[in-house]
Each structure stands twice: as C-alpha cells, then as structure tokens.
Amino acid sequence: MAAWASHYTGTMQKICILWIGALISAPCFALHAQDANAADSPDTAKIRQTETNWAQALVKKDQYALDLALAPDYVDISAGGDVTTKNQQIAHLFAADYSVLSYDETLTSIRVLGETAIAQGTYTLRRKAGDKAEEERGIFTHVYQRVRDTWQCVNSQRTVVREQAAPLKAGEKKSEMPFHVPFTGHKKADQPDSSATPAQ
Numbered sequence: 001m002a003a004w005a006s007h008y009t010g011t012m013q014k015i016c017i018l019w020i021g022a023l024i025s026a027p028c029f030a031l032h033a034q035d036a037n038a039a040d041s042p043d044t045a046k047i048r049q050t051e052t053n054w055a056q057a058l059v060k061k062d063q064y065a066l067d068l069a070l071a072p073d074y075v076d077i078s079a080g081g082d083v084t085t086k087n088q089q090i091a092h093l094f095a096a097d098y099s100v101l102s103y104d105e106t107l108t109s110i111r112v113l114g115e116t117a118i119a120q121g122t123y124t125l126r127r128k129a130g131d132k133a134e135e136e137r138g139i140f141t142h143v144y145q146r147v148r149d150t151w152q153c154v155n156s157q158r159t160v161v162r163e164q165a166a167p168l169k170a171g172e173k174k175s176e177m178p179f180h181v182p183f184t185g186h187k188k189a190d191q192p193d194s195s196a197t198p199a200q
Contacts, residue, residue, distance in 0.1 A: 071152035099127040
C-alpha cells in the first residue's frame with residue numbers, strides 16, 4: 001500500500017510539472033501560431049492593403065483614400081513630437097507647404113487581437129527642404145480598430161532611426177547631441193515641419 005501511494009504521488013508530481021511547463025510555454029506557442037495564421041488571414045490582408053493605400057494617398061494627395069484609412073478620432077505623433085488629428089492630416093494634403101515627395105514602408109509585423117490590431121514596420125520618407133530633398137528613415141507603430149468589415153487606424157507614432165556615427169579619429173572630441181523635448185511646440189526656424197510628414 002505504501003509502495004502504491006509513493007508511486008501515485010510521484011506520478012501526480014510529474015503530471016503537475018508537465019502542466020506547469022505547458023502553461024508557461026503556451027503564450028509563446030500561441031503568439032507564434034497567431035503570427036503564422038495572421039499572415040494569411042483576411043483581417044491581416046485588409047490591414048496590409050490599408051497601409052498600401054495610405055502610403056500612396058500621401059504621395060498622390062488622395063483625400064478619399066486617406067479618409068478611409070484613418071478613424072474619426074485618429075491621433076498622429078510624428079517623429080518630431082507633433083500631434084495632429086485626422087482632419088489636420090487631410091487638410092495638410094492641400095497646404096502650400098506640403099513637402100512629401102515619396103513614402104515607402106516595409107511591414108514587419110501585423111498582430112490581430114480581437115477588435116484591435118497593431119502594425120509595425122520601417123519607413124523611408126523623402127520630402128522637399130527648400131531647393132533640396134531630404135530623407136527620413138525610421139520605424140512606425142499603427143494601432144487599428146475594426147469598423148464593421150474593415151479596419152481604420154486610430155493612432156500612429158514614428159521614431160527616427162539615427163545613423164551610427166563614424167568612428168572618432170585620434171585626438172578628436174565627441175560632440176554632444178542636442179537635447180530635444182517633444183510636445184513643447186517650439187522648433188528651430190530651419191527645422192522642417194514634421195506635420196508635413198505622413199501620418200505613419
């Protein structure tokens with residue numbers, strides 16, 4: 001009897017250990033499975049198409065396509081810290097100082113979480129800066145919400161990726177980067193208007 005009890009206890013301990021291991025690893029497996037399934041899901045395809053239409057609308061100044069991509073309560077936070085709404089984004093398409101020349105993005109992740117989705121990736125923006133063209137490279141995060149049978153973006157945020165500085169030569173001192181506090185509403189006279197950048 002004692003031997004059976006010992007065997008039963010040992011078996012139950014093994015089962016408990018297996019269950020604990022499964023519970024710990026389940027979120028990881030679920031995430032990988034979700035990403036794999038989402039790659040071919042209808043929702044992911046719709047979001048990917050919205051991203052494409054959005055990017056093209058910024059270059060073509062397509063008000064209708066931009067209106068479909070952005071939710072009424074959409075909020076954009078640019079790489080420079082400027083906050084704009086959907087109406088401001090659309091109005092800026094026709095502003096005299098609209099400077100977008102081209103906009104290319106690469107989606108690296110689309111995660112659908114019920115009625116919400118998150119799209120992330122990298123972007124390259126070219127815009128006019130006086131008589132020259134400047135280029136901005138960075139990463140973006142877009143938050144989408146389901147609207148009936150489609151998806152609209154409710155929030156976007158961009159972050160510029162700084163290029164790695166060249167190695168210092170012998171005897172050369174490292175110059176400190178200027179300190180920037182976003183949302184102050186102040187910018188230098190020669191700083192480009194980041195509200196003229198896409199809502200990506």
